Amino acid sequence: MIGKLIGVGTGPGDPELLTLKAARAIENADVVAFFAKQGNSSNAKAIVAGLIRPGTIEEPLGYPVTTEIDRRHADYKSATTAFYEDAARRVASHLDAGRNVAVLSEGDPLFYGSYMHLHVRLAPRYDTEVIPGITAMSGCWSAAGLPLVQGDDILTVLPGTLEETDLAGRLDGSDGAVIMKVGRNLPKIRRALAASGRLDGAIYVERGTMANGYSMPLARKADDIAPYFALVLVPGWSTRP
Numbered sequence: 001m002i003g004k005l006i007g008v009g010t011g012p013g014d015p016e017l018l019t020l021k022a023a024r025a026i027e028n029a030d031v032v033a034f035f036a037k038q039g040n041s042s043n044a045k046a047i048v049a050g051l052i053r054p055g056t057i058e059e060p061l062g063y064p065v066t067t068e069i070d071r072r073h074a075d076y077k078s079a080t081t082a083f084y085e086d087a088a089r090r091v092a093s094h095l096d097a098g099r100n101v102a103v104l105s106e107g108d109p110l111f112y113g114s115y116m117h118l119h120v121r122l123a124p125r126y127d128t129e130v131i132p133g134i135t136a137m138s139g140c141w142s143a144a145g146l147p148l149v150q151g152d153d154i155l156t157v158l159p160g161t162l163e164e165t166d167l168a169g170r171l172d173g174s175d176g177a178v179i180m181k182v183g184r185n186l187p188k189i190r191r192a193l194a195a196s197g198r199l200d201g202a203i204y205v206e207r208g209t210m211a212n213g214y215s216m217p218l219a220r221k222a223d224d225i226a227p228y229f230a231l232v233l234v235p236g237w238s239t240r241p
Helices: 020-028 041-051 074-096 115-122 136-144 166-174 183-197
Strands: 005-009 031-037 057-063 100-104 128-131 155-159 176-181 203-206 214-217 230-234
Touching: 005 020, 005 115, 020 031, 020 041, 020 100, 020 128, 031 041, 031 074, 041 100, 041 136, 074 100, 074 115, 074 214, 100 115, 115 128, 136 203, 136 214, 136 230, 166 176, 166 183, 183 230
Parallel strands: 005 100, 005 128, 031 057, 031 100, 155 176
Antiparallel strands: 176 230, 203 214, 203 230
16 A cells, blocks of 8 residues: 655634645655755644644654855755655655655745645655645735736736846736735835835735734835845735725
């Protein structure tokens, strides 16, 4: 018997936004695997902690690097590639032993999720299911009560890691936008929004759907400090009442 690989979306942070299907998969899994920086706790595991049965095997997958090295540097690429190869082998060993493995992914597994690095390596060889999760951007615009796009509006999703000129150019060509991966990129994002004339309408959301989350106009945010769990929303729907 070969086990089943299940990519489980844990949603944007609020445990009550976990789907029923995701909850069942976690409760029934033989192994629960989760990503985190080495030495840190897993946010995805924290969301679903109450659903993991006693006796379930836990498989922590610790990133060797995150922001210490520029993502475009050869050392970063080699370290992360080796990490995902090793993580896939570790998960595969459980599957080969007949264990069903639920791999937790914050938000949705196939939307900027680390799970997808395991998926492309293992799905061709194993029975696989992906359980979608509520994305961070959906959770954030709902928490902020912000209608983002409507009708024929074009929505662009941008990683804040882009170069400043690229960010500004993409913002110019879109009605609404979501800027993810904010963190230390916030000063650059603010400048790109100003250059494209979109700063005044931009909304900063920190830890959307979490108990300590909040939102505010980015132009009113006095500092450029932002955690990993932060987004910037740029609304479209220019004709809204």
